[in-house]
Amino acid sequence: MQQPSEQVPALLDGPAVDISDAHELLLGYLEWYRKALIRKLAGLSDDQLRTPVEPLSWSPLGLVQHLSWVERRWLRWGFAAENVVPYPPGGDAKEWTVAADTSAAEVMAAYQAEVTAADSLTAAAALSDKARLGGRFKTPAQAPSLGRILFHLLQEYARHVGHLDVARELIDGETGE
Secondary structure: OOOOOOOOOOOOOOOOOOOOOHHHHHHHHHHHHHHHHHHHHOOOOHHHHHOOEOOOOEOHHHHHHHHHHHHHHHHHHHHOOOOOOOOOOOHHHHHHOOOOOOOHHHHHHHHHHHHHHHHHHHHOOOOOOEOOOOOOOOOOOOOOEHHHHHHHHHHHHHHHHHHHHHHHHHHHOOOOO
16 A cells, blocks of 8 residues: 555656647647756756857757747747747857846746747647748748647757756756656
């Protein structure tokens, strides 16, 4: 018999095991990966957040900044065709490099703002809804469904949260779950 103080580990990460609706699953896993990103940053000093990790050549905070742009490109510019700047001036180098005069709090707030905007776009949309034309996608043949976009975001987060595990181990020996 299990004692009250014993904790049973979850069998699966992400949404509850009884969720089978594809929309709920995709959004639930996306939320789980977003939270995993934040969990894996916990305990790092400002210097550790900002210093590029060798041999990766990016910082944990730079990864967060990159994911802000990813969220913006795929959901606001892509799915909703909002008139937003999809890439920072200066390209990839600027996307992954946090300016010295930008605080960690500012990077995290910008990330959270993109997540909030993305959540508002995806909550009421159906997975079969096609991306609007005019932003990232110019023709109906180019426009993916929301389900396709969310699947892409999940693989993006899965890769980068795994990368952050490696970076964290190189920084302070902390290993991922």
